[in-house]
Amino acid sequence: MKPFRPLAILFFALFVFSFPRPVALVKIMKGTPGLIGLLKASQTEVLQELETCYLARADRDERSSLRKHGLSVSVLDRDSRVKEYVLVRLSSPERMRSVSRLGRVLAVEGSLHLFWTDGGDPMAALPPGIERKPLPRSTILPFLRPSAYPPGAALRPAANDIIASFVGEVSQANLRASVQSLQSFQTRYTSTVNCEGAGQFILDYFRSLGLEAGFQPFTFGAGTATRNVVADSRGRTDPDEVIIICAHYDSFSDMPEVLAPGADDDASGVAAVMEAGRILADQPHDFTIRFIAFSAEEWGLYGSQFYSEGARANGERIIGVLNLDMIAYTSDMSEDLDIVVNDFSRWLADRAELVAATYTGLPVRKVVDASFVYSDHSPFWDRGYSAFCGIEDADVSNPYYHTTADTVDTLNFDFFEDATGTALAALSDLAQPVRPGYPRTPAGLAAESETYVSVFQAIKNVRLTWQAVSDAAGYNVYRSDFSRAGFTKINGSPLSAGVFIDRALPADHPYFYVVTAVSSAGREGNFSREVESPPEPTRYDQTALGGEIFRAIRGWGRP
């Protein structure tokens, strides 16, 4: 027997090590400088960003490696393989107790909890009406980017008469009529015929405005079919650049199959999107404005999840997403509009705040909270797009929320009009209305980078090209260290051709550029689309370059 003992031990060891290693769901606390770079370097499977932490999958070795870099990593679930998780907001002990009976519940951050079951679909196990977001099934790591945007760097929009006139067109009567129409479907609970009817109503409305509109069908859960409604007002300069204004048209209540008027949640948001469509449908802008009414938000953000995944897969250039969810109820007249953003989207909230101050005077409260994940902006955050959620109160204060009493007569239409005007102004400001008397906006701005290296350092030349504008006497080039804000002019006198080389920049630093056209009268047009210089040059590939004779001499004995 003795000769077989080592063999038996070997087989035993192979048997033990052949077990797949458990991959835990972990919480990685924020606060370490350069954290995103560390996560990218270690290829950590990040699933969700929250305000104070990231949720990720990591095996023992990966956890150990992250801890060696000084990160605080705690295990939430030892074995996350084949499991699905849902983020739920459990704000009361009763709700906590009721959900605990259905599966595993773990506090993650404040009222934010993680819910999962040991078998089956946790989304199906959850009772309806609980705010929820399924954790993405694939990593969001490629889309994580640190925000270099400093406070107060937002571009201060010059008051634009065109935008002011758009805001002046917002009609309380139209808003009321749209909410009333949506409410009249009795329920818009996704899976009901009425919900699909509401979708058709919205589509017909967009088409009546002359917008390019259509359904985006998808299925979710156990095969429930429904549709997003998507309508475009194509941009005149760079139609591939898109600004989205969106809301969800499905609703929920304590008897959702029968009656869920959802006037505030979220017929108000949809009515604002429809009103924006009415006002802007015929108005030329530089960039495309996309109006979207999502379905299945109440079931777990399925509509926006489907859309944003497709957008990222198709390489859509989305400048910003303005998600409106409950914008018409106020408890008193001094109400403000909460604009909720993650760190990466702060510029968008600052821009909305400035726009509100310029055009409507509505007080805006910026809330930076990456844990605010229960509306349709969140899947866009996951895909690396800037997005905000406009909401009357980030901590829901509407007593009729998710009840059959959420009806049009509970809404404050003065506030609703101002909130709609603010969203409309932000939308038009980002899409840039074409201004008569000003030169057209240069189209097709592109950036190429040439990197040069010495032994110790590297620089890059960024070559910018754009299409000539017929009525331009010259062009200006603007550069910023961060996206969407902080631009400063880098050329002296206006350039005569559609090309500019920004020379000898540090190679490892990203730069953002826009250009403008200047007329012979000295009037400067809108910013072009923004382009970024390639941020990470490739490492030297040791191609043979120069010094052939000396290399031949040096070559001998080289390992």
Next chain:
Amino acid sequence: MKRTVLVALGMLILAAESLAGVEWGLSAGAGLFLQRQKEVGDVYPAAFPVGVQVWSGWKNVLLSVGFEYLSESGQAVPLDGGGEEFPLRLRVSSVPITLHYRVWLKDVFLMLGGGADYFQYEERWEDLDIVAEGKKWGPVISFLAGYRFSSRWSAYGGIRYEPMPTGKSSLLVEEVKLGGLKLTAGVSFSL
């Protein structure tokens, strides 16, 4: 650097004078890097360091302290096909301190030695305001052979391994080493 050289020279002279029967001398030479990091060679294709040494010997053991200087011109390497030229200048000065063991075969001598090298470097983009500089210690190993053709004069040649690791990384290379395997030749004068 100047202060370091003076201190080293002073120490050597004091050490030499304190020992009875010591010989000491001066030598001067030039070199050519035979083998270097390829990436460094791509930027700076030709490298001819020159230097002087003061040495002191007692029986078969010699201690030498030198000063070497290298000034090279080069061009930045385009990573993605760019056509612009950015001239570069690399200056390296070093103070190698080496202990040798010497063997005589009639008038021919062989020397094997090792020691340390304190070097200072500066790389400058000549058209731009970009400079990288640093100071560092590195190892030195040398093997020399020489011929004494008079009582005071001899000629020598050999190879020296002097990697000059800077401890810095760049897009070009993981760790920049400015030195390498060097062919040296020169003349020596016994005082």
